[in-house]
Amino acid sequence: MNRWHLSPGGPRSPSSSSFHDSRPALFSTSELREHGGPHRIVIVGGGAGGLELAVHLGEQLRKLRRREAPAEVVLIDAALTHVWKPWLHELAAGTLGGHDAGVEFLQQARRHNFRFHLGTLESLDRARHELWLAPLVDDEGTEIAPRRPVAYDTLVIAVGSIVNDFHTPGVAEHAIALNSAADATRFHRLLLAACARAEVRSGGPVQIAIVGGGATGVELAAELIESVHAIAGLGTELRQEPQPVQLRLIESGDRLVSALSEDISRQAREDLEARGVEVLLGRRVTEVAANHVVLDGHEVLPAELTVWAAGIRGPEVLEKLDGLELNRSRQLLVRDTLQSTLDADVFAMGDCASCVPEAGAPAVPPRAQAAQQEARYLADALLRRLESRPVEGFRFHDRGSLVSLGSRDAVGRILGRMPGHGVRLQGLLARWAYWSAHHAHMVRLQGALRTAWDQVGNWIDGRTQARVKLH
Structure with a gap:
């Protein structure tokens, strides 16, 4: 079972052959970006897993308000409203109740101590620790915001599947x-x-x-x-x-x-x-x-x-993430710590990720319950990472x-x-x-x-x- 350790000796890039390496490499948090501000955790995708991760992290960071916040959380999604994906069939049939139709990301951000950006992931520059968002246009085709970069220290990709x-x-x-x-x-x-x-x-x-x-x-x-x-x-x-x-x-x-x-x-x-x-x-x-x-x-x-x-399968944008490894279903390959195999600062969760927790075990299934369990795991693990504390690898528990x-x-x-x-x-x-x-x-x-x-x-x-x- 993998454990993280945050050594001050600088970055090491794990190879694809070390998928089950018991010592996955991680960047020291002090070396990620020299911006002088708090560590920035960017989550792309506000589905069941991505939104719950932002909520859990935001609430845990709120508890540290009395001292300088060690991190800030930014959630990015292409829509303004979160809809429970397992209920899309009811929305399609027209039988979904009004109060179940969705929750606003901006409202969630205000309540739970994170920031929200409206945008669609376009590409990734891992060397510069930047992701790029596509131009934002309205229903009439008018450009509201140009193509723009968002800097990150830790990136969590939770863009779901198609x-x-x-x-x-x-x-x-x-x-x-x-x-x-x-x-x-x-x-x-x-x-x-x-x-x-x-x-x-x-x-x-x-x-x-x-x-x-x-x-x-x-x-x-x-x-x-x-x-x-x-x-x-x-x-x-x-x-x-x-x-x-x-x-x-x-x-x-x-x-x-x-x-x-x-x-x-x-x-x-x-x-x-x-x-x-x-x-x-x-x-x-x-x-x-x-x-x-x-x-x-x-x-x-x-x-x-x-x-x-x-x-x-994974969305097409996953092919534009600066060479990160994908499987045949276009899902990001991740370790049992949910880190991508080629970049310790890029995590993936939910349907867009392929995680095999143990050698010979089946991959974590693409279900909402798996994404929610990964969200709870990462909420704890990312804060442990900031404090240079070890963490056990993720294990999925099937609830039926x-x-x-x-x-x-x-x-x-x-x-x-x-x-x-x-x-x-x-x-x-x-x-x-x-x-x-x-x-x-x-x-x-x-x-x-x-x-x-x-x-x-x-x-x-x-x-x-x-x-x-x-x-």
């Missing part, structure tokens, strides 16, 4: 990938337009194809069935259809949500099929067009809307997985602290456990009282407003 299209023709032009809240919002607008066309033209059900039977595809399918039924119930023509939406879930593997056990996978499939979802297993999409998808064997399936949810199957159902397994022990959950109890993960995340961001008030607001909204947003 969907892997596997170079399939037509995906970029005709399919939607739920990589961000903006993508989910765009899909919801297209969904409303498709429902409106079906209502006006009386042309039969809305045709939707979801490519990828992982958690995102399964959860989106369940949510869309409820959403379109609710929308159809408000009209006159579409409501006459026995099934207002014809939804196909296409998976190249032999079962859904393969990361979970076979019994849970089977239950998820049976639940979706009972709701009218056509599940196609062992089929691969070879092309996506404007109004259909093509399967292997040249079978053509109609689809007004296509969602691509088959696999993930749950898959949402609509507003009142879910299925999955909760694992205990003892390996191999767990409890299978289904129905409302599983849905409550699924919801509680987000609830715990919000408590960490804004406290128990404010989170409770937001939940009261959601409860009221659920009884006074339509289940699905129509805008």
